[in-house]
Amino acid sequence: MNEKAFKTLEYNKIIDLLTEQAASPKAKELCRSLKPMTDKAKIEAAQTQTADALTRLFQKGSVSFSGIHDMEASLKRLEIGGTMGIDEFLALSSLLEAAKRVKAFSRGKSEDGARDSLDDLFDGIEPLTPLLDEIRRCIISEDEISDDASPALKNIRRSIRSMNDRVHSQMTAMLNNTNIRNSLQDGVITMRNGRYCLPVKAEYKNQVPGMVHDQSSTGSTLFIEPMAVVNLNNELKELYLKEQEEISVILANLSNLTSEYIPYIREDYRILTELDFIFAKASLAKIYNGTAPIFNENGYIHIRKGRHPLLNKHKVVPIDVTLGDAFDLLIITGPNTGGKTVSLKTVGLFTLMGQAGLHIPANDRSELCVFHEVFADIGDEQSIEQSLSTFSSHMTNIISILDHVDEHSLVLFDELCAGTDPTEGAALAISILSKLHARGIRTMATTHYSEIKVFALETPGVENACCEFSVETLSPTYRLLIGIPGKSNAFAISGKLGLSADIIEDAKTRITTSEQNFEDLIADLESSRVTIEKERLEINQYKAEVASLKKKLEAKQERLDESRDKILREANEQAYAILKEAKDVADTSIRNFNKYGTTHAPVSEMEKQRSKIRDKMSAAEKNMAGTKKKQAPAGNAPKNLRIGDRVKVLSMNLTGTVHTLPNARGDLYVQMGILRSLVNVRDLVLLPDDTVPAAAKKTNGKSGSGKIRMSKSASVSTEINLIGMTTDEAIAVLDKYLDDAYIAHLPSVRIVHGKGTGALRAAVHKHLKRLKYVKSFHLGEFGEGDAGVTIAEFE
Template sequence: MNTKVLKTLEYNKIIEQLISKTSSRMGKELSSSLVPYCDIDTIRSKQKETSEAATMILRRGSLALGGLKDIRSSIKRLAIGGDLSQVELLNIGEVLRVSRHVKSYAKSAKDSNTANNLDTIYGLFDAIEVLNPLYKEITRCIISEEEISDDASHELYNIRRQMKVSNGKIKEHLNKIITSSTYKNMLQDPIITLRNDRYCVPVKQEYRGSFKGMIHDQSASGSTLFIEPMSVVELNNKIKELFTKEKQEIEKILAILSSMCFEHKEELAGNMKILTEIDFIFAKGELSISLGGTEPIFNNDKYINIKKGRHPLLDKKTVVPIDIHLGREFTTLMITGPNTGGKTVTLKTVGLLTLMGQAGLHIPAFDKSELAIFDDLFADIGDEQSIEQSLSTFSSHMTNIIDILQNATDNSLVLFDELGAGTDPTEGAALAMAILENLHKKQVLTIATTHYSELKVYALSTKGVENACCEFDVKTLRPTYKLLIGIPGKSNAFAISKRLGLTDNIIEDAKELLEHKEIRFEDLITELEISKKTTIMEKEKALKYSKEAEELKNKVTMQREKIQKQKDKILTEAREEAYKILNTAKDDADNIIKSMNKLRTNSDNSKEMEMQRSKLRSSISSLEKNLSTGIKTKKANTKSPKDLKAGDTVFVSTFNQKGTVLEPPNAKGDVQVQLGIMKTKVNIKNLSYVKSAEVNYNNKAPKNKNNISSKSMSISPEYDVRGRSVEEALGELDKFLDDAYLSHLPQITIIHGKGTGTLRAAIHTFLRKVKYVKSFRIGKYGEGESGVTIVEFK
């Protein structure tokens, strides 16, 4: 791809942004050399790298690669058998430290299940060699660029210990000299100084002959001499020797470390290459996130479809996104409209996004935008926007256009800005049409901007060529920067001039100077623009309604599923509770009958009790079967019952349950019915006769003693014992409690009246002895107060 277009479309500024995201010198070098690829498989692979890096950053945070040093020259020195310096070994240690950090970053991502669909990135992570023994040895021996650890070797430790002892002796001896009264007047200052790596004292010039020692230096004025006393010369010599030994030992340590690095030079070179690649890839990921980029879809069909694309060098908060497509219905797009309307930005956006995509970088556009693969991209875009263009400018543009025509192929993208401008309008328009026709015949994808009306007509009349315009708001005299494909743009010169204050008579004179067909053409453009905008608005509205309908449908479906799950859950819980109650009832019934059998000594009575027990279990099992299979709703009798009276047993179709009539129907046909513990009014139309025996505990027990299922439907939850003696009341109450309990009534009300309280006390004493009574209490206000007792069963 020609390098000129990279500069024209400011591709280098994108590369500068990419470089700023890298951490190492090698990563910056790799970024600066990035150019667009032309192979679709390579492009998709590079795009996948960028996507994986962006995903990793968003999930796990940025990958810190600070401290990644350039050790390429050190590896070359190792390859020829050379030893490394202290600084070079430290740099290798830094590379190994970064390797450890990258491995740890990768492991933490894997542990948190972030590694899904990140094969490329993890392939690089896995290829890194940590080399822990080498890293530990380097960090153990070398503290900094100037300091080797005392523990780097046993010999170095001994040498430095001796140096410390010798230094202590010298300083002790010199301290005696500078504090001695003998030498007090001879010294310029009572201090110890170092000259040529030897300890000295500052002696006045006039005492040169009196102070014995070796002169190593003198002050600038010559008044002070730095003399090494003869008494410490031997100690200084020893320290000098120790310095030499220390240097030799350090060189030996560095040689050993260099030898260890030599053994791993291949792994070090591999790590260096991989870490540089990771630095570069993660820089692409960081750039994608900062631009709000997405991975485009690539094709070899020369089709471009950019959705809400933004120029990456403009402020993403203020730039107006564009939708542009090219390559299917038409191969040439003619963009017209006023200056500063966004035509040039549109050209540069398409060109720059194409270059970025082919370079493996994400583009700032909506997801699933499509780009074609081009072997080359040509652009003739000038920054000069002046109306008065010189001949030299026209010549420069024409030279560039000639080069484009000679080199463009059917696999190229060509961008022209103000094609044919800078010369006579008639000749310029003719040249522009000829140039576009030449490229159109060669099936070269072309986007051009122009002011010429002739080119608008050319686009309208030529198959495969389409008009487009950058929208302009005449009311505000401002461009909207929106691209409308399908209609040509107006120059709006008359409208703008009128808004700026030009008088109507001048504008009318100008219109008369135009041919009628030109005026009609401009009016047609206006109509097309209005129609296009209306269509786009209706389309957006339809899409919005469609989206809302889809969301509503999904909500209804989810709600329906939720209700069904709740319904199933409630039914399951109800069945489980019913089975639990039934099992409890079975066990209680068995226990009661067994107890009664033990109390009966007569064999005849025992047989009768066993038969009753079998009937009781059979009835309960029948009830269990009904619960497990569900209750089948009975149809209401079509004929309403007549002559209903209190005590009649009826079937209530609206509740799918039997009940007892409490009061005959009123004038409206409403009947008060007792349903279990509930009293309600039901219209006579929803009632039908039940032929089973009547149940009335105020008189006699029902004949069918063993039909517990029907009993539970009609038994009264209230029992009135007023007016009876204690013996009569307790005898009847015992039987009523058994039937009420077996009918699964949760509670009953015993009406005993207030009176003297004797009957109430006797009933309470009796209730305390009944095992299946959970609790009992005096009625509350509204329930009958002390005249009733409320009994709750277990």
């Protein structure tokens, strides 16, 4: 498609918004190069991918594609036997972490378990966890290799630390020597060229025998390496060289391991960038509430409540546009600033966006046609450089459009043939539109010419439309009304703005009778339309009310029918039971009567039988009176619990604090010292704030340990912040905190030390290695604080 239409319809601005949604450089490049397609199958496939990604965003939330790096140069070097550096391995680690994160996002299908268009892409991702874990194990940061990367490196670094201690011990002894100390500028040990030196005053250089490595800018201080530590420094230097050699070996081994996964790494990068691109389209659709349009190749357009994506979504007025079915040429008229150009741009921009695989901000079931070209002549085309007037520039563009247009094109004209004599301009515009209409080319045009309005009324397959305007408020409503020609309202607007009435009346006498009648006809049509629209809205409202009342009445009738059937059923059951009971009594009486025969029945026996019957009648009478069974008294379960409230667990006869709020079933966790148990709210009694457990009041020696643990468990936080402290301060605070956390039986803690220069982090890691009760520690992962946080786990 022609680039001029992209600029005219502001498609490039949509691409800029799309590019902002992508995270990786390659995905941004794909966004910038996105162009509308003309193959219906490819368009629908792209729309399906966007729709499926949007569904996943609504179901699972957003997914981060950060950290996707192009590793092609590094992989090519591996293929020819080269090795990768630390920075490259960190970039690869970031790529694999992104793969792992995106793969995890893909898990957990919808309830129906159906596959979508993105499943094959997600299935193709290989997180390469063994490689990722090995890189993480060996490389801590861009300037630090882990001691555990290899046994040799661990031994070398142990020797380096030992040698450093020996050098420091030797030089500290020299600092404590009074004769040497008086010769020093400062009582400190410094480093020059990687060797330990002492700052000696120039006049006392003979007092400290050794090698001069540097001097101050003034020459008053010489940095001398004492002869006593030269050999130690030499050995230290050799150890540092061995350390670098071992690091090179480690990187070479990692490179060999990585070379085995080259095809998978390339495929991961390709899939991640493609998914990043697809989810960028979905994110953009989510921002402006877009939907997937239905595409056809029959030249039919039906946009339902379309909203221009570059306008404020809270203020833009939705429009309905139809073209290509009953008519293929739509003429839009109305006053300036009424929304005619926006309507034109909306149709053109929706076409470009839809064919590029982007959702459009419109209601569901909006339809678009697949066009091979979109031509637009919109805006001020005046060219000073080419000495062209506005009319000449527009006409040059129109001629170019007529030369290249075909039956698969969409043509958009804004103020066709304006800027010249109205009579000639209208005639020329009608001729251009007639030629396009005769070829069946889908065309939309805006105009002020009355002649074009008449042309639309008289010509089959051509339809008028207008952008509604309120003369009372002198403001447009921006509603597009198809089937009604618009009125310029020049006289009405001028009068509202204060133009003298005699001037307006004089102007009215200067237009022809036919023009006046046509404008009056349009005004009558507009008045009738407004009246019909109001009546239609009222009718629809009445219909909705009637439908609602009918639905309520039907529901009420259904409930009554159900209630009646239930009452009749229960009555029949009760009647049957009564009859059965009466029959049983009668049968018993007859049997008794027959048993006595002609002899006289004992009065006491007959009285007993009668008493039984009377008791049954009394019981039945009570049931009829509606005597209700006493209900169990309501429970005294505490309400409005808050985290931290003190409660007593009745079943355990223990007190504790509320750790979580009750769920729908009333279950919650209560912390009772080191015991954390799931109980029901009905098993709790809320205690006053000043209630102190009996165990806490004991002061004998036997309960001391328990009191400490209870206190620690209730007060120790799972996180400590060391940012802003010096190394010595931080280690002292950290050491006490770790002791408290371990005593409180916390499984793990979070140590916040920040990134900075890395000195505080290194000191924390060094201290953690010395603690026997620390099982393991690692830097925070994505979402936990990254390299600014260390997670420590206890034995």
